[in-house]
Amino acid sequence: MTPRSIRGRLLLWTGALTLVALAAAYLTLSALLEGFVTRRLAAELAADARGIMAFAEWDAAGQFTVAAPPPDARFETPLSGWYWQVTDGTEVLARAPGLVTGDLGTGGMAATGPDGAALMTHLDRFTAPGDSRDLTVTVTLPEADRQAELAAIRRPLGASLAVLGALLLLAQGLAVRLGLTDLARFAAGVAEVRAGRRAHLPPPRAVELQPLAAELDRLLVVNAEAVARARAHAGDLAHALKTPLAVLANRATPADRALLDRMDRTLRWHLKRARAVGAGQAAHVATPVAPVLEDLVQVLRPEALRRDIALRLEVEGAPEFRGDAEDLAEMLGNLAENAVKWAALTVRMCAFAEAGALVFEVCDDGPGIPAEDRQRLLARGARLDEGAPGHGLGLAIVADRVALYGGTLTLEEAPEGGLCARLRLPAAEAR
Numbered sequence: 338m339t340p341r342s343i344r345g346r347l348l349l350w351t352g353a354l355t356l357v358a359l360a361a362a363y364l365t366l367s368a369l370l371e372g373f374v375t376r377r378l379a380a381e382l383a384a385d386a387r388g389i390m391a392f393a394e395w396d397a398a399g400q401f402t403v404a405a406p407p408p409d410a411r412f413e414t415p416l417s418g419w420y421w422q423v424t425d426g427t428e429v430l431a432r433a434p435g436l437v438t439g440d441l442g443t444g445g446m447a448a449t450g451p452d453g454a455a456l457m458t459h460l461d462r463f464t465a466p467g468d469s470r471d472l473t474v475t476v477t478l479p480e481a482d483r484q485a486e487l488a489a490i491r492r493p494l495g496a497s498l499a500v501l502g503a504l505l506l507l508a509q510g511l512a513v514r515l516g517l518t519d520l521a522r523f524a525a526g527v528a529e530v531r532a533g534r535r536a537h538l539p540p541p542r543a544v545e546l547q548p549l550a551a552e553l554d555r556l557l558v559v560n561a562e563a564v565a566r567a568r569a570h571a572g573d574l575a576h577a578l579k580t581p582l583a584v585l586a587n588r589a590t591p592a593d594r595a596l597l598d599r600m601d602r603t604l605r606w607h608l609k610r611a612r613a614v615g616a617g618q619a620a621h622v623a624t625p626v627a628p629v630l631e632d633l634v635q636v637l638r639p640e641a642l643r644r645d646i647a648l649r650l651e652v653e654g655a656p657e658f659r660g661d662a663e664d665l666a667e668m669l670g671n672l673a674e675n676a677v678k679w680a681a682l683t684v685r686m687c688a689f690a691e692a693g694a695l696v697f698e699v700c701d702d703g704p705g706i707p708a709e710d711r712q713r714l715l716a717r718g719a720r721l722d723e724g725a726p727g728h729g730l731g732l733a734i735v736a737d738r739v740a741l742y743g744g745t746l747t748l749e750e751a752p753e754g755g756l757c758a759r760l761r762l763p764a765a766e767a768r
Contacts, residue, residue, distance in 0.1 A: 343520070344513055351509045359502045363495060370490050375457075378483055382459035382476040385409070389421055389474050393431075395467030401430040407476075411435070416452045418479025425470050445475035455480035519543035523550065528766070530557070623765035624662040626688045626695070627652045633669055633686070637677050646680050651687035656695050657765040660742055665762075671735045672699040672758045679703035683753060694744075695764035700751035711748035711756075735760075 385407045392405040401423065406412070411419035412433040422432035422441050429440045439451030441458075450456055456477040463472055523546050529535045537557065538550045582601060634648050641648050658665050669686070676684045680701035687698050706714070714732050732746075735758075739746045744762040751757035 344517055347513045347516075348510060351513070352506055355502060355505050355509065359498050359505075363498050366494055367487075367491055370494070371487055374483065374486050374490065378457060378478060378486075379459060382457070382478060383461070385421060386459055386461045386474050386476045389423065389476070390461065390463045390465075393423060393463070393465040393472070393474075395465055397467075399468070401465065401468075403431050406431075406433070416450065416454075418450055418454055418456060418477065418482065420450065420456075421474065421476045423472055423474050425472055430472070441475050441477065445473040447475075450477070450479075457483055519546060526550075527553070622659070622661055624658040624660060624665055626655050626658055626665070626697075629658075629662055629666050629669065630686055630688065633666065633673050636670070637673055637684075641677050641684070644677070644680075645682070646677055647683045648677075649683060649685040649687075651685070651689075654690070655688035656690045658695055659763040659765040664738060664742070668735050668738050668760065669697060669699065671732070672697075672760070675732075676701040676703075676756070676758070680755065685751075685753065690764060691761070693764065695762045697760040697762070698757055699760070700753055700757035701755040702751070702753035703755040705750060705755045706748065708750075714748070732758075 388405070388407055389403055393401070393403050395401055403423065407421060409419065411417050412421060412435050414435050415437050417435050420433045420436050420441060422436065422445060423430045424440075424443050424445050427443055429443065432440055436451065441447040441450075445460055446458065448456060448458065457480050459476045461474050463474060464470065465472060519542055523538075523541050523543075526535070526539045526541070530538060537554050541547055541550050586601075630650055630652055634650055637648060640646075673684070673686060676686075676699050680703045683702050685698070685700045689696055732748075736746050739760060739762065742762055744760065746761075747759045749757045749759055
């Protein structure tokens with residue numbers, strides 16, 4: 338199975354091709370060395386055969402003799418595989434002492450010795466002085482000696498190629514690692530954009546990555562323009578409908594007032610949803626949360642003082658929000674307004690990091706909301722239900738905005754006894 342990692346694929350293919358190349362090199366060099374060894378041994382046997390032919394003759398009595406047989410002591414060792422003999426085709430005329438009582442056959446072409454061991458054989462045809470008979474000289478050596486000499490060469494060859502292969506694999510691993518540093522640097526640049534530290538990708542040094550960086554930058558620009566257009570259209574629609582709705586409200590009878598109020602709330606809700614399209618797409622924005630919460634406290638303070646509500650703020654150590662400050666203020670503003678409206682004595686707003694995310698809690702000590710109503714208020718299709726006055730529309734808007742950022746909104750019972758709205762949003766990476 339091919340690895341999904343580029344580094345893994347490169348290492349797999351380069352390693353496999355290197356091993357194939359080394360195996361091919363071993364087989365090629367081994368074949369060349371085998372030919373060299375075989376030719377050298379054949380030349381050695383041919384030299385011994387020429388020596389035998391040089392000293393072969395027929396004496397005056399008609400007896401065949403070899404005046405000076407090969408001096409190599411291996412020809413003297415019985416059944417050593419190092420043999421020589423001369424035959425006239427019908428009988429063996431002379432032979433090496435090592436053959437003892439055996440021979441290589443009257444044809445001199447035996448592939449095995451008297452003991453059955455395989456032989457490497459050399460034959461020459463000649464005539465000796467004193468007689469015109471055709472003679473055959475055969476010189477042999479044991480095939481085991483040839484194989485042993487080949488093995489003595491192949492072992493260091495295989496070890497050398499194995500060491501070379503290990504060094505090549507290490508070099509390839511280092512080369513792949515160094516070659517992918519630009520890709521890692523590119524990924525770090527994308528992470529900086531996502532974390533809000535950059536608005537555009539840094540230009541990569543690798544030529545192959547430059548087209549990708551250019552396309553991603555163009556995509557960022559297109560997304561930003563799409564978000565800006567969506568918000569502008571939402572604003573234009575709001576201004577276009579505001580005046581006609583006000584005229585209708587002035588002309589309406591008291592019986593129509595409730596319907597017009599409902600139309601106004603529905604229109605505002607859908608306009609806010611339209612404005613929220615693209616929220617969370619500005620990944621390069623990082624917003625400190627403390628100023629946003631402090632501004633909310635300033636806005637809510639008059640109502641809190643009027644109702645004698647204490648506002649507690651806990652934001653020390655909170656990470657930055659990965660998104661737009663205005664979106665964050667709108668989400669928290671809805672929750673905080675509801676909390677101040679229904680609190681008895683205290684509203685607590687806190688922000689902290691949890692498992693890589695940014696968490697907000699807006700808790701009050703008011704009457705709260707029953708568990709079955711909490712779920713119903715956040716469920717699709719029940720967002721405009723006003724069974725819980727003061728909560729339905731605001732919570733639906735917040736839930737939509739949170740979903741666009743990939744976060745979650747949960748309603749729980751607060752430690753103070755009222756409602757605790759828990760908002761989980763993406764945190765910007767630390768600078």
